[in-house]
Amino acid sequence: xxxxxxxxxxxxxxxxxxxxxxxxxxxxxxxxxxxxxxxxxxxxxxxxxxxxxxxxxxxxxxxxxxxxxxxxxxxxxxxxxxxxxxxxxxxxxxxxxxxxxxxxxxxxxxxxxxxxxxxxxxxxxxxxxxxxxxxxxxxxxxxxxxxxxxxxxxxxxxxxxxxxxxxxxxxxxxxxxxxxxxxxxxxxxxxxxxxxxxxxxxxxxxxxxxxxxxxxxxxxxxxxxxxxxxxxxxxxxxxxxxxxxxx
Amino acid sequence: xxxxxxxxxxxxxxxxxxxxxxxxxxxxxxxxxxxxxxxxxxxxxxxxxxxxxxxxxxxxxxxxxxxxxxxxxxxxxxxxxxxxxxxxxxxxxxxxxxxxxxxxxxxxxxxxxxxxxxxxxxxxxxxxxxxxxxxxxxxxxxxxxxxxxxxxxxxxxxxxxxxxxxxxxxxxxxxxxxxxxxxxxxxxxxxxxxxxxxxxxxxxxxxxxxxxxxxxxxxxxxxxxxxxxxxxxxxxxxxxxxxxxxx
DNA sequence: GGACCTCCTGTGGTCTAACCACACTGTAGG
DNA sequence: CCTACAGTGTGGTTAGACCACAGGAGGTCC
Numbered sequence: 001x002x003x004x005x006x007x008x009x010x011x012x013x014x015x016x017x018x019x020x021x022x023x024x025x026x027x028x029x030x031x032x033x034x035x036x037x038x039x040x041x042x043x044x045x046x047x048x049x050x051x052x053x054x055x056x057x058x059x060x061x062x063x064x065x066x067x068x069x070x071x072x073x074x075x076x077x078x079x080x081x082x083x084x085x086x087x088x089x090x091x092x093x094x095x096x097x098x099x100x101x102x103x104x105x106x107x108x109x110x111x112x113x114x115x116x117x118x119x120x121x122x123x124x125x126x127x128x129x130x131x132x133x134x135x136x137x138x139x140x141x142x143x144x145x146x147x148x149x150x151x152x153x154x155x156x157x158x159x160x161x162x163x164x165x166x167x168x169x170x171x172x173x174x175x176x177x178x179x180x181x182x183x184x185x186x187x188x189x190x191x192x193x194x195x196x197x198x199x200x201x202x203x204x205x206x207x208x209x210x211x212x213x214x215x216x217x218x219x220x221x222x223x224x225x226x227x228x229x230x231x232x233x234x235x236x237x238x239x240x241x242x243x244x245x246x247x
Numbered sequence: 248x249x250x251x252x253x254x255x256x257x258x259x260x261x262x263x264x265x266x267x268x269x270x271x272x273x274x275x276x277x278x279x280x281x282x283x284x285x286x287x288x289x290x291x292x293x294x295x296x297x298x299x300x301x302x303x304x305x306x307x308x309x310x311x312x313x314x315x316x317x318x319x320x321x322x323x324x325x326x327x328x329x330x331x332x333x334x335x336x337x338x339x340x341x342x343x344x345x346x347x348x349x350x351x352x353x354x355x356x357x358x359x360x361x362x363x364x365x366x367x368x369x370x371x372x373x374x375x376x377x378x379x380x381x382x383x384x385x386x387x388x389x390x391x392x393x394x395x396x397x398x399x400x401x402x403x404x405x406x407x408x409x410x411x412x413x414x415x416x417x418x419x420x421x422x423x424x425x426x427x428x429x430x431x432x433x434x435x436x437x438x439x440x441x442x443x444x445x446x447x448x449x450x451x452x453x454x455x456x457x458x459x460x461x462x463x464x465x466x467x468x469x470x471x472x473x474x475x476x477x478x479x480x481x482x483x484x485x486x487x488x489x490x491x492x493x494x
Numbered sequence: 495g496g497a498c499c500t501c502c503t504g505t506g507g508t509c510t511a512a513c514c515a516c517a518c519t520g521t522a523g524g
Numbered sequence: 525c526c527t528a529c530a531g532t533g534t535g536g537t538t539a540g541a542c543c544a545c546a547g548g549a550g551g552t553c554c
Contacts, residue, residue: 013536013537014536014537014538015306015536015537023341023342023345026342026345026346027345029347032346032347033346033348039504039505039506040505040506041504041505041506049537049538050537050538050539051538051539052299052536052537052538052539053536053537053538055303055506055507056302056303056306058506059262059303059306059307060306060307060310061342063307063310063311064310064338064339064342064343065339065343066342066343066346069505069506069507070505070506070545070546071505071506071507071544071545071546072504072505072506072544072545072546072547073503073504073505073545073546073547073548074505074546074547074548075547076546077504077505077506077545077546077547078504078505078506079505079506081346083343083346083348085339085340085343085348085349088335088339088343089336089339091311092311092312092332092335092336092339093332093415094270095270095273095308095311095313096311096312096313096330096332096335096418098270098273098274099273099279099280099313099328099330100276100279101280101330101332101414102330102332102414102415102418103414106413106414106415106416107415109413109415109416110413110415110416110419113360113361113364113416114360117360166353166356166357167348167349167350167353168340168349168353168354168356168357168423169353169356169357169360171343171349172357172419176415260507260508261507261508261509262507286533286534286535287534287535288533288534288535296508296509297508297509297510298509298510299507299508299509299510300507300508300509302535302536305535316534316535316536317516317517317534317535318515318516318517318534318535318536319515319516319517319518319533319534319535320516320517320518320519320532320533320534321517321518321519321534323517324516324517324518324533324534324535325533325534325535326534326535
C-alpha cells in the first residue's frame with residue numbers, strides 16, 4: 001500500500017519514513033486535528049520499523065506543534081494531532097537566536113512589519129478587539145509588577161495581530177514574541193523610570209485600539225510602529241531600522 | 248555545574264533536559280556555528296542519560312535546522328552546529344498546511360507582505376541584486392521547462408528578499424515558499440497559456456529589479472505585490488486579500 | 495443499592511546492549 | 525612510492541525490558 005516505493009530508503013532515514021507516512025495521512029485527511037495516531041508499538045509494527053524510530057518521528061512532530069503526546073489512558077492520553085504553529089516557529093527562532101545567527105534587531109524589525117500590517121488590516125468589528133479592550137482595563141489596574149504588565153502586553157499585541165485574520169501572521173507574531181521574550185524582560189532593567197514608561201505604553205495602547213475601532217488603519221499602523229520602536233529605543237536596543245510602512 | 252537545579256526533572260522529559268543543556272551551551276557561546284557536539288555516547292554519559300534521549304534531542308535540533316548529523320569520520324562527520332532557520336520554519340509550515348489549519352491564502356498574503364517590504368527596503372547596491380540579475384538572464388533562455396523556470400523563479404525572489412538585509416524576513420520568505428512549493432507547481436496546470444504567462448512574469452521581474460536599482464522602493468513594492476497576486480489570481484487561487492501596502 | 499477499593503490494561507517515557515554502515519587513518523605489503 | 529587493508533570512531537537501527545501513569549472493570553464492604 002502506502003509507501004512501498006520508498007521501501008528502498010537508502011537515502012531516507014527510518015524516522016523520516018515514519019514522518020512521510022504521517023504527513024501523508026494528514027494530507028489525505030485520514031488524520032486531522034483532534035484525531036489520534038496509532039499507539040507507538042502498533043505504528044512500529046505497521047510500518048515495519050522499530051519503536052525507537054517511530055518515537056524519533058513523533059518527537060519531531062511534537063516539536064513542530066503538530067502532535068501532543070500524553071501518557072496514561074483516557075481522553076488526554078495517546079498521541080493526538082493538534083495544531084500549534086506558534087510553538088514550532090517560536091522555539092526554532094529562539095534556538096537560532098541562541099546561535100547568534102538571527103540578530104535581535106532583525107526580529108524587532110520583523111515584528112514591527114507584521115504588527116503594523118496587522119493593525120492596518122484589522123477590522124473594527126473584529127471580536128478580538130473586545131479581548132484587547134479587556135486586557136487594557138486589566139493593565140490599568142494599580143499594583144501590577146513588571147512581569148504581570150509584560151504578560152498582559154504580550155496578550156494585547158497578540159490580540160491585535162489576531163484581529164487581522166491571517167493565521168500565518170498571527171503565528172509568526174506569536175513566535176517572534178516568544179523568541180525574544182527573555183530578551184525583552186531584561187530590557188526593562190535599562191529603563192530609567194518604569195512607571196513613566198508603563199503609563200506611556202498604556203496611553204499608546206489606547207490610541208492604537210481607538211484608531212482601529214475608528215477604521216483608521218493607516219494611523220493604527222503608524223502608531224504601532226512608533227509604539228514598538230519607541231520602546232526598544234528607550235530600552236537601549238540600537239534599532240537599525242526605520243518605519244517600515246509609510247515612512 | 249551546568250544544570251543541577253533541573254536535576255529533579257519531574258516536569259521535564261529527559262530529552263528536554265538535553266535540549267536545555269545544548270541551548271545553554273549555545274547561548275553561552277561555548278557552542279557556535281561550525282562547532283561540534285560531543286559524540287552521542289559521550290554526551291549521554293556526561294549528562295547521565297541514555298543515548299536514546301540524547302538522540303531524541305538531536306533529532307529535534309536537526310529538524311529545527313540547528314545541527315546536522317553525519318556518519319563516518321572526517322570533517323563532515325559528527326553532529327555539527329549549523330544555522331538553517333528556513334528548514335525549520337519551512338517544514339513546520341508545510342506540516343501545518345497539511346493539517347489544513349493554515350490556509351494557503353493566508354500564506355500567499357503573508358508572502359506578498361514580506362516580499363513587498365523587502366523590495367521597498369532593498370538597497371540598490373546590494374550584492375544580491377547581481378545574483379538576481381544573473382538569474383533573470385538564465386530565465387530568458389529558451390527551452391526551459393516549467394519546473395526549471397519555477398526553480399529559477401524561486402531563487403530570484405529569494406535573492407530579492409535577501410537584498411533587504413533582514414535575516415528573519417529572508418528565512419520566513421524561504422519557508423513560506425517551501426511550504427507551498429508543491430501547491431504552486433500544481434497551479435501551473437490551471438494556466439491557459441504557460442508561455443504567455445512566463446513571458447509576462449519575466450517582464451515583470453525585469454521591471455521590479457529595475458525599480459530597486461533605481462532606488463524606487465515604493466514602486467518596487469507595488470510591482471512585487473501585483474506580480475505575486477496577479478500570478479495566483481490567474482492560476483485560480485481565490486485571493487481574499489487586497490494589496491497590503493499602499494492599496 | 496451505593497460507595498469505595500483493587501487489580502488490570504494500555505499508554506507514553508526511559509534505559510541497556512548489541513549490531514550495522516560509513517568514512518577516514520594508519521600501517522603493512524607490494 | 526603507492527596500494528590494500530585492518531582499525532577506530534561516528535551516527536543509524538533494532539530488540540527487549542522496565543517504569544509511571546490514568547482510566548476502567550470488577551469486586552468488596554457498609
